[in-house]
Amino acid sequence: MSAAPSSSDTDAPGAPSDALVSVRGLKVHFPIKGGVFGGRTVGAVRAVDGVDLDVRAGTSLGLVGESGCGKSTLGRAVLRLSPITAGTVHFDGTDVSALSGEQLRASRKDMQMVFQDPLASLNPRQSVETILTEPLKAHKIDFDKRTRVGELLDQVGLPGSAAQKYPHEFSGGQRQRIGIARALALEPRFIIADEPVSALDVSVQAQVLNLLEELQQQLGLTYLVIAHDLAVVRHVSDEVAVMYLGSIIEQAESDDLYDEPLHPYTRSLMSAVPVPDPEIEDARERILLQGDLPSPADPPAGCRFHTRCPFKQPTRCDSERPELLELRPGHRVACHYVEEIARGEITAHQLTAEDVAARA
Ligand SMILES: Nc1ncnc2c1ncn2[C@@H]1O[C@H](COP(=O)(O)OP(=O)(O)OP(=O)(O)O)[C@@H](O)[C@H]1O
Numbered sequence: 001m002s003a004a005p006s007s008s009d010t011d012a013p014g015a016p017s018d019a020l021v022s023v024r025g026l027k028v029h030f031p032i033k034g035g036v037f038g039g040r041t042v043g044a045v046r047a048v049d050g051v052d053l054d055v056r057a058g059t060s061l062g063l064v065g066e067s068g069c070g071k072s073t074l075g076r077a078v079l080r081l082s083p084i085t086a087g088t089v090h091f092d093g094t095d096v097s098a099l100s101g102e103q104l105r106a107s108r109k110d111m112q113m114v115f116q117d118p119l120a121s122l123n124p125r126q127s128v129e130t131i132l133t134e135p136l137k138a139h140k141i142d143f144d145k146r147t148r149v150g151e152l153l154d155q156v157g158l159p160g161s162a163a164q165k166y167p168h169e170f171s172g173g174q175r176q177r178i179g180i181a182r183a184l185a186l187e188p189r190f191i192i193a194d195e196p197v198s199a200l201d202v203s204v205q206a207q208v209l210n211l212l213e214e215l216q217q218q219l220g221l222t223y224l225v226i227a228h229d230l231a232v233v234r235h236v237s238d239e240v241a242v243m244y245l246g247s248i249i250e251q252a253e254s255d256d257l258y259d260e261p262l263h264p265y266t267r268s269l270m271s272a273v274p275v276p277d278p279e280i281e282d283a284r285e286r287i288l289l290q291g292d293l294p295s296p297a298d299p300p301a302g303c304r305f306h307t308r309c310p311f312k313q314p315t316r317c318d319s320e321r322p323e324l325l326e327l328r329p330g331h332r333v334a335c336h337y338v339e340e341i342a343r344g345e346i347t348a349h350q351l352t353a354e355d356v357a358a359r360a
Pocket residue numbers: 030045046047065066067068069070071072073074228296
């Protein structure tokens with residue numbers, strides 16, 4: 001674990017003292033252009049729409065949610081790779097959302113990204129040595145090429161001979177190791193891994209996740225791990241945040257969230273994961289999601305999830321947006337009726353056998 005950052009006057013409001021990254025009220029809206037010449041803004045895709053999030057130093061926060069809910073945009077906005085419409089991102093007490101020019105460039109040294117598809121994110125015409133030394137040159141850092149490249153390859157479990165090879169000469173898992181080595185080149189403190197194993201064969205996924213964990217322990221890194229796969233997130237995360245249509249709807253320590261998911265959306269995600277024991281599998285709660293993710297260009301009023309929620313109650317759910325509130329220590333949920341649902345006073349609307357068959 002890395003040392004907790006010193007708190008400062010510029011820390012995000014309400015941030016825990018050991019937060020390395022704090023996001024407050026973050027919005028990323030992409031304009032939709034229309035009109036005869038396409039020059040007029042006629043709407044906005046609300047990809048991220050008011051997110052508060054803290055990542056504690058030396059820990060791993062998993063961010064899950066279905067495709068299109070805004071996970072990647074949130075990660076990119078934290079690194080200032082997507083434009084921020086509103087809100088702040090603090091890194092170790094500095095509001096990086098307010099930085100520009102040289103200060104912003106310098107801050108990037110501390111925060112790096114590992115991408116989903118290593119083949120697409122590595123330049124096929126560059127040798128591994130060039131790929132790994134480019135970030136150092138861009139930041140004008142003095143280094144001994146052979147030593148630094150050798151160290152980086154060693155850290156990710158590749159032989160020194162890999163330095164003179166090109167990305168296509170490696171397997172998918174090895175290429176992701178190169179992507180990780182590139183992210184480590186500038187000795188960052190924070191890494192965002194966006195679907196780091198979803199492009200890899202299942203057989204090598206665990207190896208890459210184990211490598212990320214080992215590096216975290218050795219180097220005291222802090223991670224935000226983005227994935228749609230709950231098993232991947234559980235494997236690497238101390239805490240998990242669940243995202244739905246641009247907002248965080250539940251956040252808790254990993255074991256708490258997996259043992260007792262509280263938000264109806266999280267419960268439905270969990271109930272979709274098969275359990276190997278057939279008896280448990282047959283007996284357990286199954287909450288089927290109704291319909292598709294609504295468009296972030298036209299999100300529903302009230303609770304964003306109400307159009308698909310099997311526990312939806314009249315009036316309040318479709319008119320009042322629930323806040324993310326701490327229900328139990330460290331466990332935050334955004335649902336008006338979470339207590340009643342947890343106590344079994346509100347049950348999921350019954351689905352008929354035909355409904356279940358139609359949605360299977
Ligand atoms: N540059 C952009 N311009 C317009 N809309 C965008 C842009 N980038 C993302 N979006 C939209 O924002 C929404 C969120 O996308 P995002 O990629 O962040 O979701 P995601 O949860 O990471 O999904 P996936 O796992 O499929 O990448 C989507 O509706 C997407 O189409």
